Amino acid sequence: MAKRVIVDQEECIGCGNCEDVCPDVFKLDKDKEKSEVVKVEGGPVKCIEEAMEACPVSCIHWE
Numbered sequence: 258m259a260k261r262v263i264v265d266q267e268e269c270i271g272c273g274n275c276e277d278v279c280p281d282v283f284k285l286d287k288d289k290e291k292s293e294v295v296k297v298e299g300g301p302v303k304c305i306e307e308a309m310e311a312c313p314v315s316c317i318h319w320e
């Protein structure tokens with residue numbers, strides 16, 4: 258089964274790094290200033306891991 262990725266909405270500061278690195282999976286909601294996962298399963302693992310590394314508050318997790 259594919260791993261599911263989540264963004265902790267409490268922790269996210271809306272910097273947009275994850276969308277820059279991996280736009281197929283993460284989308285920044287500019288009104289809420291929070292990032293959302295638009296592709297929960299089956300996203301490219303390598304780019305999700307890069308987004309995790311690029312996140313300044315480490316709020317992207319595998320579920």
Ligand code: SF4
Pocket residue numbers: 264268269270271272273274275276283285291292308311312313314315316317
């Ligand atoms: S990189 Fe982290 S803090 Fe920045 S928008 Fe994405 S999830 Fe939020």
